[in-house]
Amino acid sequence: MKRIIIISNRLPVSLNFDDNKITAKQGIGGLATGMKPVHENYDSLWFGWPMFDPKAIGKEKTKEAEALLADYKCAPVYLDPEDIDDYYYGFSNRTIWPLFHYFLQYTEYKAEYWEAYVRVNQIFADTIAEHINEEDHIWIHDYHLFLLPQMLRKRFPNIGIGFFLHIPFPSYEVFRLLPWRNEIIEGILGSDLVGFHTYDYERHFRSCAHRLLGYDADFNRIQLNTREINLDVFPMGIDYDYFEQAAIEKRNRSVKDKSEIQKEIDKYFLTQPDRKLILSIDRLDYSKGIPNRLWAYERFLEKYPEHRGKITLLMLATPTRSNVPQYQQMKKEVDELVGRINGEYGMINWTPIWYFYRSMPLDKLIELYLASDIALLTPIRDGMNLVAKEYLASKPDDKGVLILSEMAGSAKEMSEALIINPNNTEEIADVIHQAIIMPEEEQLMRNKILKTRLKRYNIDKWATDFLGTLEKHSKRKAIYRPKNLSAVKTKLLKQYKESKKRILLLDYDGTLQTFHNDPQQAYPDKALYELLDKLSKNPNNTVVIISGRDKETLQKWFGNTDLKLIAEHGVWVCKNNEWVMTAQMNDEWKDIFRPIIQWYVDRTPGSFYEEKNYSLVWHYRKSDPELGKNRAIELKDEVNSLIANHNLEIMEGNKVVELKTSGINKGQAALNHMAGESYDFIMAIGDDWTDEFLFKAMPASAHTIKVGSINTVAHTLIDSVQEVRDFLKDLTE
Numbered sequence: 001m002k003r004i005i006i007i008s009n010r011l012p013v014s015l016n017f018d019d020n021k022i023t024a025k026q027g028i029g030g031l032a033t034g035m036k037p038v039h040e041n042y043d044s045l046w047f048g049w050p051m052f053d054p055k056a057i058g059k060e061k062t063k064e065a066e067a068l069l070a071d072y073k074c075a076p077v078y079l080d081p082e083d084i085d086d087y088y089y090g091f092s093n094r095t096i097w098p099l100f101h102y103f104l105q106y107t108e109y110k111a112e113y114w115e116a117y118v119r120v121n122q123i124f125a126d127t128i129a130e131h132i133n134e135e136d137h138i139w140i141h142d143y144h145l146f147l148l149p150q151m152l153r154k155r156f157p158n159i160g161i162g163f164f165l166h167i168p169f170p171s172y173e174v175f176r177l178l179p180w181r182n183e184i185i186e187g188i189l190g191s192d193l194v195g196f197h198t199y200d201y202e203r204h205f206r207s208c209a210h211r212l213l214g215y216d217a218d219f220n221r222i223q224l225n226t227r228e229i230n231l232d233v234f235p236m237g238i239d240y241d242y243f244e245q246a247a248i249e250k251r252n253r254s255v256k257d258k259s260e261i262q263k264e265i266d267k268y269f270l271t272q273p274d275r276k277l278i279l280s281i282d283r284l285d286y287s288k289g290i291p292n293r294l295w296a297y298e299r300f301l302e303k304y305p306e307h308r309g310k311i312t313l314l315m316l317a318t319p320t321r322s323n324v325p326q327y328q329q330m331k332k333e334v335d336e337l338v339g340r341i342n343g344e345y346g347m348i349n350w351t352p353i354w355y356f357y358r359s360m361p362l363d364k365l366i367e368l369y370l371a372s373d374i375a376l377l378t379p380i381r382d383g384m385n386l387v388a389k390e391y392l393a394s395k396p397d398d399k400g401v402l403i404l405s406e407m408a409g410s411a412k413e414m415s416e417a418l419i420i421n422p423n424n425t426e427e428i429a430d431v432i433h434q435a436i437i438m439p440e441e442e443q444l445m446r447n448k449i450l451k452t453r454l455k456r457y458n459i460d461k462w463a464t465d466f467l468g469t470l471e472k473h474s475k476r477k478a479i480y481r482p483k484n485l486s487a488v489k490t491k492l493l494k495q496y497k498e499s500k501k502r503i504l505l506l507d508y509d510g511t512l513q514t515f516h517n518d519p520q521q522a523y524p525d526k527a528l529y530e531l532l533d534k535l536s537k538n539p540n541n542t543v544v545i546i547s548g549r550d551k552e553t554l555q556k557w558f559g560n561t562d563l564k565l566i567a568e569h570g571v572w573v574c575k576n577n578e579w580v581m582t583a584q585m586n587d588e589w590k591d592i593f594r595p596i597i598q599w600y601v602d603r604t605p606g607s608f609y610e611e612k613n614y615s616l617v618w619h620y621r622k623s624d625p626e627l628g629k630n631r632a633i634e635l636k637d638e639v640n641s642l643i644a645n646h647n648l649e650i651m652e653g654n655k656v657v658e659l660k661t662s663g664i665n666k667g668q669a670a671l672n673h674m675a676g677e678s679y680d681f682i683m684a685i686g687d688d689w690t691d692e693f694l695f696k697a698m699p700a701s702a703h704t705i706k707v708g709s710i711n712t713v714a715h716t717l718i719d720s721v722q723e724v725r726d727f728l729k730d731l732t733e
């Protein structure tokens with residue numbers, strides 16, 4: 001396995017500067033805990049913000065700190081305190097976090113936040129670029145670094161880049177609210193592989209890429225110019241064996257070896273053995289649904305009074321982002337709710353809620369998992385929620401009940417748990433009662449299924465799957481991908497210069513001119529006229545525009561030039577300024593198919609149809625991308641059963657479906673045009689499916705160049721219309 005470069009906002013190790021001594025402490029929870037086995041077991045280097053300012057501690061301490069971090073296979077990315085405020089507390093936590101968790105009322109759209117976000121992502125790119133090479137695999141984590149994949153891709157075109165999002169990706173209707181939505185999508189698509197916890201998140205991302213930027217997705221692959229990006233689902237696991245073994249060890253401890261927490265819990269059960277403990281562990285974040293949970297618990301106490309005095313909710317809320325106003329307000333609300341419930345229902349020897357606002361070491365959390373009869377996890381929106389998995393792994397006797405919100409990513413793979421809607425107070429109250437009275441046999445049955453799945457798809461399997469998919473994609477890319485023009489350009493220019501008789505076969509739309517919502521507005525500009533004029537006036541050159549356009553349009557645009565013209569994919573050829581049909585055809589079939597296509601125009605806002613001499617074309621470039629794509633499939637299905645009797649074929653171009661007479665295509669037209677001539681340099685350039693006929697028809701010695709998509713028989717790829725023009729300009733010089 002190649003070296004893995006792990007990149008996240010923060011390093012998994014924090015440093016403490018005390019009495020001129022620097023000590024390191026491993027991070028707890030979240031990504032630090034989840035990625036720990038990966039970091040330790042692979043040849044890896046982890047980049048992130050080290051949470052100290054080198055200017056504040058001086059050069060000597062900075063050097064010492066870097067050496068200590070190196071022992072943990074970590075490398076720092078230094079950020080200014082001002083950037084931290086706007087990038088981390090600003091854009092990451094006041095823009096992305098609430099928006100992606102559907103808390104639109106908390107989302108702030110500030111230009112200074114965005115500018116800091118771009119700046120910090122660029123600092124990450126600049127720092128990391130000094131330490132990596134093309135042989136590494138890069139694994140970028142989470143929403144703080146959406147722009148980093150594209151920034152690194154520009155510097156390292158062939159390196160393997162994976163990106164994993166640990167929070168939900170919102171639906172198109174929510175994501176489109178973000179002013180910098182396109183930049184975020186483009187940044188992520190610098191990756192080769194984009195991973196999500198659930199299929200819903202992947203589907204939302206694919207929809208946004210398609211609807212906002214027009215990128216087509218084929219199953220789980222997005223075609224992006226000359227690159228292909230894989231999207232896939234990798235539900236993050238836990239270090240199952242660690243939690244299981246730690247729980248067994250703690251369960252078997254003697255009384256004198258037990259921690260204070262264990263002793264306090266033992267005391268709780270000693271006074272009343274039939275008592276039950278409900279555990280709730282979260283960061284104090286509005287996405288976790290803590291107030292909803294407390295309201296539901298209050299309703300449970302009201303509705304099921306028989307459980308009062310016999311059940312206690314142990315609620316651990318870890319402090320987070322305490323300088324953000326919404327979090328301060330929520331803490332106040334939670335404090336008041338806990339106080340009110342304990343005041344209303346508490347007794348001398350019973351407190352309904354044990355509330356702790358603090359972080360807790362992992363080994364102490366396992367003690368809580370082990371002691372609790374029920375885990376109550378009710379996030380309003382959560383990317384995964386590993387606490388649910390940790391709780392079950394810490395149950396060596398398979399007893400215990402997990403109550404889990406359907407809005408948590410982990411609910412997708414944990415259907416045997418008691419799944420609830422976090423906004424349904426009555427349902428949660430009833431399910432708490434169900435969990436309390438659930439027979440042990442049912443608990444064992446549910447948990448054995450869940451634990452078998454969790455043990456099999458653990459953190460190692462998650463990482464291996466992701467990195468294996470990235471490796472597989474990189475190998476496939478290296479084997480099957482045609483070469484980019486930049487790799488063969490020098491050789492191609494040399495052959496062009498040394499040749500004496502050349503033919504250049506050039507598509508128009510998407511090749512020489514960018515697409516336009518109105519095809520008639522995509523007329524040649526002055527620069528294109530000058531470029532084609534230079535090429536065609538060279539006595540060694542024959543320059544052919546071979547297009548799906550109708551002959552009237554090509555005549556209007558290029559009739560007064562030295563260019564050779566082929567229209568309607570080869571139906572018409574212009575010879576001696578006269579248009580000649582290449583085969584005898586009729587257009588009587590149009591009367592049958594015109595009403596069908598018109599129906600799709602009526603049912604698909606933004607679409608229209610174009611009638612050529614011997615074809616009908618349905619355009620849907622201006623339509624909603626998903627609706628247009630679906631309607632195109634429907635149209636092809638409908639006419640497919642009718643075309644055989646009329647000698648017709650369907651040709652699908654870029655956002656167009658064309659119905660035309662069968663047997664005529666660009667490839668056949670080009671061969672007819674070249675018949676009887678001997679060229680020592682043949683070059684064909686096109687951008688869509690209709691140009692594949694042209695590429696296939698060319699002799700092996702020809703230079704075939706595809707603009708954009710990598711699904712092609714062409715030998716060479718080029719990124720854009722502008723690059724085609726730049727290359728043709730190089731030929732003239």
